[in-house]
Amino acid sequence: MSQARLKEYCDLQASTISYLVNDLKKCGLIKDAEQEQREGKVGKPGNLLALNNDMASFLGLYVEDNWIDTYWIGIDGRILEYKREKYGENSVESSIIDTIQYNMSAHGSIKGIGVAVKGIVQTDGTIKSGKRYGNWDGKDAWNFEGLANDLKKQFSEIPFIVENDANCAAELFHYNTKRIYSNCVTYLLNQMPFGIGCGLILCGQLYRGGNGSAGEIFEKGGLMRSLAGDRNAGQQNTETMIQAVMPHILTTGYLLNPNCIVLTGSCFEKITDQELEIIRKMLEDVPVKVEILSGQDLLNPAQGAALFAIDRYAADLVGEVTQR
Structure with a gap:
């Protein structure tokens, strides 16, 4: 973006923006990119600035x-x-x-x-x-x-x-959506190898809890361990994983009331449209918006x-x- 746009975005004086941009240019972290397109606008077009990947x-x-x-x-x-x-x-x-x-x-x-x-x-x-x-x-x-x-x-x-990998997936979703959701919960469901994790973005920041384990899933009955054992036998599918984690999803939806809940991970890598429709019906009782990221949209931690x-x-x- 241009320095003029930076001034508007940061709500700073033009002289302050100029001073800071010059400092960052001296560090090599900012470079001139090209002239901004100003079709239909009067005045001299400004130079666009870009972050310099060659430097960092x-x-x-x-x-x-x-x-x-x-x-x-x-x-x-x-x-x-x-x-x-x-x-x-x-x-x-x-x-x-x-x-x-x-x-x-x-x-x-x-x-x-x-x-x-x-x-x-x-x-x-x-x-x-x-x-x-x-x-x-x-x-x-x-x-x-x-x-x-x-x-x-x-x-x-x-x-x-x-x-933690689920925390990394949550941060990536937050970044990809330009941080429009200040509160979102990301579930990372991996089939091969098996793994279920949960990352929390609360008030625009990753929430790690008192000792770093916020979002972890505890299940007393042994169903998670059973799913892990079934993975090599080909008896595990995405629907059974959703059923296993559904109590946690519902509790999280009501307790935290996030803007959205995200499901991603290798369980959704090759999922069919028919399977997606079944899973969406399973999630109808969740009280908040649910996004399923599959195929090319998967979040890689x-x-x-x-x-x-x-x-x-x-x-x-x-x-x-x-x-x-």
């Missing part, structure tokens, strides 16, 4: 049972590259480090990294996560307790965000993790500038 880009990783999704995005949020790579029997942590090292050498402008994990990331940095499923004889490879500290030691010059990294970088940058 970010990585987002989503760690699954046997693969890692990696998004490389610019500071303007644009996706520059996406990859899914399997890592076999290597340890999860070493695979994360290898992926980061490769991308750091390939992309010299990386200023922050976000990692989405399918576990509870507590406020003290402790990560509580379940077992890794697959052909590893029940090997428990999800020991992430020291992951954040290990990454900081390995890559001391790069700030890291480690966050890796991209949300990268957005968290951008937010951290921007906050740190503002903090440095205000202290000068």
Whole structure:
């Protein structure tokens, strides 16, 4: 946008906007893009400004049972590259480090990294996560307790965000919808490998709760564990997962009264129109708007993790500038 539009948007004096823009240009974070189109308007067209992806880009990783999704995005949020790579029997942590090292050498402008994990990331940095499923004889490879500290030691010059995958999906939905919903609840329903998570955006911010586990789903009867056991037998489908999580959805809908509830995840990756219609009927009693994101609209937590990294970088940058 132009400096004039920035002035209107930020409600600041033109001289203040000019001062700030010049500072950001000196840092290389803003560049001149092109002249704005002013058809039918009088006056000299202004130069449009754009964030400079060549100066600052970010990585987002989503760690699954046997693969890692990696998004490389610019500071303007644009996706520059996406990859899914399997890592076999290597340890999860070493695979994360290898992926980061490769991308750091390939992309010299990386200023922050976000990692989405399918576990509870507590406020003290402790990560509580379940077992890794697959052909590893029940090997428990999800020991992430020291992951954040290990990454900081390995890559001391790069700030890291480690966050729950459903929280990352919630942040991505919030971003994709231009933050029009100040209160929304996102359910991440994954079929292969199995997983059910929930992320909360309340009053325009991610809500993590007192210890970081807000939104987690507790189910006493063992149905969730049964669904996890059925996944390899081909007995699990999206409808049964919706039935299992329906009490939580209804309670959340009435208790929090969000603007909308979002359902996404690999359960909806190849779902048919007929199945979608059945699920929509199942959700008719939910007291708020429900959006189902399927196919190309699925929310990948890796991209949300990268957005968290951008937010951290921007906050740190503002903090440095205000202290000068």
